[in-house]
Amino acid sequence: MSTQRPHSVSVAGVIIDDAGRALLIQRRDNGHWEPPGGVLEAGETIPEALEREVLEETGIKIAHPATLTGIYKNMNALIIAMVFRCEALGGSATTGAETKAVRWATRDEVSQLADEAYAVRVLDAMDAANPPAIRAHDGVKLI
Template structure:
């Protein structure tokens, strides 16, 4: 089956606070709640992209290394996302050009805020007992 465009790779960081809550952002472009992240740029390492994206979208600098908690493929948009559990090293959450709002979400709040395809990323990162998850979705629902 021919592919008319290549896959892209993105990273997302699920920053966990001392109370076990995850830092979620509400995107300015579509209003969706999700963990901060974005596309890995050409010439950029995965850890550098992770640190840059979390800082750009939250104002929080994360400690490296971060733990890989899942690999997710958007089958519709051909995006492979690497999701990491992160710890804040410096800074305080803030809004910015890409972020309308932010909040610390407890495990039971994640499903209420985020679509299934993004909530599972956060929940997988909150569950440190499992090996990294490998999942596929259509942009909204798991498949």
């Protein structure tokens, strides 16, 4: 058995508006722009975690089921992230306890605002017609 610490599992939701823009959050803890999401809690299903994280960080309630658009592994931090394209059911984009700002961003703006490892997640979700992406990164750059 490995003595390494176990992997963490997280979810993120990418909401696309009628203009084709994706909703990004700016995190309070590090100022980075990324899709809303976070780590699954014990006893929580993947859809429950996705709904909770998106609502907590954006004020938007999402529909089920969401479409899986990618699975991403941070090779340094040992985090597996599942990203879903989500449909908004209600609410309005607002900040929360973990969110410094929210912003609807075009494809070009996503690439300018977010580190490559997070921008690609949003861009993959914007291209949801493709099969889910499977990618690895170091926390900032794709590997």
